[in-house]
Amino acid sequence: MLAGSAAIFALVMLLLLIAYRRTPASHQSERRQERFWLYGLGLAFPLVTLAALLIYGLVLGETLLPKASENVVTVRAEARQWSWSFGYADAAGRRTQGVLHIPAGRPVDVEITSLDVVHSFWAPRLAGKLDAIPGQVNVLRIEAAAPGEYHGVDAEFSGPGYSGDAFTVIAHDPAGWGAFLGRSKE
Amino acid sequence: MNALARHRALSRIWSSEPGWRGVISTVNHSDIGRMFLLVATLFFLIGGVLAMLIRTQLATPHSAFVAPAIYDQIFTMHGTVMMFLFAIPLFEGAAVYLLPKLLGTRDLAYPRLSAYGFWCYVFGGLMLVFAMLAGLAPDSGWFMYPPLSSSAHSPGVNADFWLIGVTFVEVSAIAAAVEICVSILKFRAPGMSLDLMPIFAWYALVTALMILMGFPPLILGSILLELERAFGFPFFESALGGSPLLWQHLFWLFGHPEVYIIFLPAAGVISTVLPVMARTRLLGYRWIVAAAVALAFLSFGLWVHHMFATGIPHMGLAFFSAASTLVAVPTGIQIFAWLGTLWKGQPRLTLPMLYIIGFFFTFVIGGLTGVMVAIVPFDWQAHDTAFVTAHLHYVLFGGFVFPMLAGLYYWLPQFTGRKRFFRIGEMAFWLIFLGFNGAFLAMHWVGLLGQRRRIAWYPEDAGWTEINLMSSISAFIMAIGVAMVVFDIALHALLAIRGSRNPWGAGTLEWAMPTPPAAYNFASIPIVGDREPLAKDPALANKIARGEYFLGAPRGDLRETLTVDAASGRPEALVIFPGNSTLPIALAAATGAAFLGALIRVYWVIPLALLFVVGLSLRWGWSQRQATHSGLQNVGRATLLPQAIETDRSPGWWGSVFLLGADTVLYGSLFFGYAFLWTVGPNWPPPQWLSLSILELALGLIGAAAAAVGLQAAARAVSRGSPPSLGVLLALTGVAITIAALAMTLTRAGQLTDYAYGATIFVMIAYALIHAAIAAIMTSSLAYRTWRGGAARPRTSNVNIVRLWTDYAAFVAATSLIATQFSSYLT
Incomplete structure (x- = not known):
């Protein structure tokens, strides 16, 4: 996408530069000029480029959608001004503040909602962002490839405490995940 | 009657009152246009100072420059001022000043309405300035999402200033839009069919229609949110059957077309200036008109792309993603038509052209990053980061400010009748161009590194420090460039020497008059048979001054002009305009009192103020000027025409049609809200x-x-x-x-x-x-x-x-x- 954009930008700048460097061909008919500049560059060129880009985006978007899968883990994220609280379907009653625990290497559905204003759940290295809206639950599919700590933030302006509104996602290996769930049973 | 006697007679009829009384009672479009442009520029400078405060805050990590509570007011007001108090009014000012001159007529359709709109804008703007100086400015971000902007989370009067002040300013935008539509369709020189209109008029017409379609949803949203804040009507509260997403829909139904409402007039300036600078005519006039209309239509189909991260179903996302990428096609057509025009002619590298080249460079980058964020998976990451802020500044600064600066320097000789003497403008261009790109290229970069928009501080270990510092320094360089432009214009107005009448060799009618222009524009109303009448007939200006065309013989103290058939430009009727009047400012003050009553919650003021509004409106309607006798009137060139108010469809009828059009959109938005809560809202x-x-x-x-x-x-x-x-x-x-x-x-x-x-x-x-x-x-x-x-x-x-x-x-x-x-x- 970046390379393509750079090429288009270079093309426009080049055409602009040449306009100043050349002697105009006065014999060209207006109709021919329209055909080249408007049908060709104005209409056909963007249509083809954009269609390709759009299809690419939609296919990619489809693969990012949550799909039904056997080993999906469901967790719940509740935003408020200015902290995050997390709950776990596999460990009823267990809540963590500011830290979300997930298993690594397994798809996780995060059910996102808000208790006050609009926030947005964003762990950049795990997935894109999805808004936390009061009265509504949005589901985001995330997956951590390897165990470790991942940074997350609130990504929709939510008032004076917005800048520091962050959370951590800890991805466990199977043993660690089991230990985390087990601890909650005690 | 010779040309000088005609000039004196017409000047006496059309001039505004001398001194400060002239300011409050003038209804002349040149005066109102200049006042609009001046006030909009002041707001641009205010918004610019706010931007510098933002960059100061972000220049260093853990900044202690201002606390988040103040910072939130600063960035909210920066967006609000630039969008509502600068960009739209600047377009209105340019259109009010230029259109009658481009179209070959003496004033806009409703001179008093232009004045009313201007005063509404000034009073609404003052409300917001007051809020800012008192430290009570809105602080929920310029798109004011509830519940953050609801009374539970914004208990102060800050959000009310936004809802009421901005709505008041929008009244002025609607008034101007009605005025522009009717003026373009009915108030043109005889013979100027739609196909012969100057291209800027086409752009202004499309823009005005978009304002009539785009602003009502936001006006409705603001009314609903104010009702929720003031009286607890729970439109946006999910627990009580409302939905916070309803606001987002209404806001972006306005907000996305708004971007094109800002871009199209600027494109109109480019389409006007660029061919003159290339010493040729615009390539593909009809293509460009079609592209502008297509942009207008498409722009209403893609508001949801601002809401990709709100959990909209994927099929919906696909539709809006497609519409968002499709909008690049008509934009591309315009870009390539302009490039083709440059190839066709012999381009000069003048100062206006320098700014247009700045536009090409900046806007193309902004357009390409726009296509990127239209792709949903990319947007999920880039959304609400500095990348998006950078993208929108490339589009708005590149797509609006650069072309408007080109227009400023292009029409400056027309405004003042002077010739530029000092070469400050060129230096200012380079400072603005380099400063802008330095500031916002850096913001793309830091946005991709994960910096969110609207943060008040960031930690040292984020790795953003150097980039932000570079961005801030560049922003200040840009600000120095803007200050130099202001200085340049001031010097020009005070010191520069007199110039020739048509310095660029342009072909449109605004150059076929003495400069600075006389209050009546045209001593006689020319007959037009070409898109560039002045290029076709270089002697046109003299013939106009000699009174060879319509209405060359001034009668009594009547301000006269003609209306034409909308499509063909065949002369239809004689219009007699009202004279100077303080009614507009009085009506604007009464309207303002009603808004103020709502703002300070002293509700008995509202019916009282509305009583004044009704009384003044009735007086307005009754005080129409008319000719001394009824029946057919002699308009010169052996032509007899009826008076416009004696025809079946007077200008007032046309204005009502467009105003009711906007009103219908508001009503439709209300139905949309009703259906939205019914079908999508939780707790129904x-x-x-x-x-x-x-x-x-x-x-x-x-x-x-x-x-x-x-x-x-x-x-x-x-x-x-x-x-x-x-x-x-x-x-x-x-x-x-x-x-x-x-x-x-x-x-x-x-x-x-x-x-x-x-x-x-x-x-x-x-x-x-x-x-x-x-x-x-x-x-x-x-x-x-x-x-x-x-x-x-x-x-x-x-x-x-x-x-x-x-x-x-x-x-x-x-x-x-x-x-x-x-x-x-x-x-």
């Missing part, structure tokens, strides 16, 4: 429905029908020459019955604070009630005229205007009653 259905009352429904429908039929009969009677007493009486009775029916329904809307359903029904019926009241006032005025008889006797044009408004009120009453009374059966 309501605990209690409005029960069906056959009595209210029947009364309302019968009353509405009687009002419409009565005025139809009145119109027939007037066209036969007999008094319309019977029809008017029937209409009055009908309107009264409708009002009674609506009032009965209104009282049954239930506990308005308990549930969004009841509150929505209340607003729908109240909307119908307000329109029935307007119809009642207008019909009463018609009745009074009929009773007085003689010279006051209503004309066909009067009845037709009242008919439009009453028919609309009848339509609204009927549909709102049906939609609410049957709601319990719809589940």
